[in-house]
Amino acid sequence: MRTRFLKVSLLCAFFAAGVFVTGCSDDNGYSDVDGESPVAVLKTNHIQSGAGHDFTIEGTLTDADGISAIKLECADLYLNKTIDLIEIYGEPKTSYDLSYKFSISKDEVGEQFTVKVTVVDVGGRETSQDVLITMDGDFEAPVFTIAPDKTITVLMKADRNPQYTLNFTVTDDRKLDYATIEIPELTGFETRTVNAEGKSSLTFKEAIVFPNASQVYTINLTAYDAVGNSVATTCNLTVSEMPDFEKMYLADVATDEELNSDVFGVPMVINHTGEYQYKARYYNKAAGTEIFFLPQKTSFTPICFGLDPEDSNKLTDDPETAKPIVLDTPNVYYEIDINVKESTYSIKTYSVSEATNPINYEYGAQCFDVWENGSEFINFYIGWGSSPQDAGNHLFAQDPNNPHLFYYPSEGTWSLSSGEEMNFIISNYHPGGWWDHVEWRCDNSTEIEKFGYYSKKNDVNPNWEGTNMKWEDGSSVQDNWVKPVVANGGNYRFEFDAHLGRGKIVPVN
Structure with a gap:
């Protein structure tokens, strides 16, 4: 420091005989301007982070005499960093914007830490502040664990307006804030906001009535967590007569939650064998297995093919009244043909050896x-x-x-x-x-x-x-x-x- 400020020292010596100069100092080679400690205005003194993530300490540092260094220390995180401004810039800084990023080990198990931030000026004066690092940061966006398929069909009915039961569940690893529902093409439907009340899971289930006319509607769902992370999904809902579905699925579970709990494979896709016709082959492990057929993967609504409660020889598409097809013979393969236009089905079995x-x-x-x-x-x-x-x-x-x-x-x-x-x-x-x-x-x-x-x-x-x-x-x-x-x-x-x-x-x- 004496070497860097030699010119200042010589200048003070030159004027010493006839002129008194405030702040000249022979022992440390700098000129005091105000004799005050540095000022540190940090962006925050509490940062939420987590194992395997970063945190950044930011702030504006000032000192009239000039800042020589910043020290950041936290023994528990093995953090011991000195930012030498004179070494970096060749001179002290009267103002410095601090932005220091530190990566926390993914194996870190501690819950909170204190980082001491110390600002040192050229006169050796120091200012210190503590920054609390807690391991409760929210980095993950919410997830829809249950949501409508990307495309679904709601059937027109002769005796009533079609309706669709919108059912979704969204979760977050911390706290949810709210979810929004938009159906811009549906006249009279205002954008809905569903408050999650700070919980980690939000479930919504409500019947929505549509006009009894062919049309495509867009359902936009967006969920936000407490810090603003968001997730969105979109469903194209078609109101129409019975279509020739491209795909059909066999469901051997009972709830929407089970339809969405797998990594893959549930419900099971079956073969599309002709117009409105589908063939399922299924190995039945135990007597009494109950199955339905679905044209959508994630829910039993809006269409679920099962036995008509008024005629068990026919199928119905109504999820409210459909009864399961029960497979009574264990340890055999079932072959089931269905025609969704005619509402008919047939069943036969064949052995494992066949x-x-x-x-x-x-x-x-x-x-x-x-x-x-x-x-x-x-x-x-x-x-x-x-x-x-x-x-x-x-x-x-x-x-x-x-x-x-x-x-x-x-x-x-x-x-x-x-x-x-x-x-x-x-x-x-x-x-x-x-x-x-x-x-x-x-x-x-x-x-x-x-x-x-x-x-x-x-x-x-x-x-x-x-x-x-x-x-x-x-x-x-x-x-x-x-x-x-x-x-x-x-x-x-x-x-x-x-x-x-x-x-x-x-x-x-």
Whole structure:
């Protein structure tokens, strides 16, 4: 500091004989202007952050004599930083805008910390302030755990105006503020604001009546948390006569919550076999299974096909009155045909032994030719993973009553985290990572509904009724890996049916 202010010291010495200059000091080489300590005006003295996140300490620092350094200290966070302004700028600063970002370890378990911010001027005077860092920051946007499908249909009725029960649930890892509902095309419907009252979950359910005329409406839902993070979803609702739905689903659960609790696979997509006609194949594990058919994935409304309470030989589309179709025979496959225009259905069963799948090996038996030259055989297994080697880390267990049905894990629980991104295929295990034997791909990587057999070596059971690398409609199975994002963390089970080409990851206790 003496070296940097040598000129000032010499100037003071020059005037010493005849002129008195206030503030000249021979022992520290600087000129006092006001002799006051620095002034620190911090943006806030309380910052909410969290493990694995950053916090930034900001403020305006001033001192007439010049600021030489800023120190930031917190032993518990291993923070010990000195910002030397003279070293950075070659001179002190009378004014400085502080903005210091610090990253908290993702493994940090502490609940709160105090960072001491000290401003030092060239005269050695200091000003200190404490900034409280608490680990309750809100960085995640809310999530709609239940929301309308992107497209839904509400049927016109001869005796009344059509109505749709809008049902949604939104959650937040901290506190919700409110949600808004907009239906701009619906005359008389004003934008609704639903207050969450600071809770972490908000559920809304209300019937909305529409004119009995063909039209498309837009339903916009937006939810906000307490700090302004938001999430939005949009549904296109069509009021019309009975359409020929592109897709139909079989639901073997009872509530909207269960329809939305899976990673994928619930409800189960079925085949569209003709105009207004659909065919479902379903393995029934236990007597008394109750099923419905839905043209939308996330709710039992506005359309639910079940038994007409006044004529059990017919179907109704009314979710308020539909009765479930009950499957009474266990350990068999059901085949159910429905016609939604004629409101008809038919049911038959076939045995597990009559069902076929593309696997050309005995599961668990030493029958898989490792090097394809007869030199070494290993036990045959399938699993999920990023390679045939990785499949060995996640092997499926075969169901004791149905050789076409597989589970992961074989015992215990499988824990998945909220927001976790998966990326895998279903494959035979091979210790050297050889591909192309027994594999499945999916129809859509992020919206998985079915699995198609995908053996480039055409390694196929000759008795299988399906076609390698082809869907039921004859279109090609593409090399789509399974890449869902886990919405809700918890314990899950992976169930895969090689006969049906259907899989699901569902919660388990």
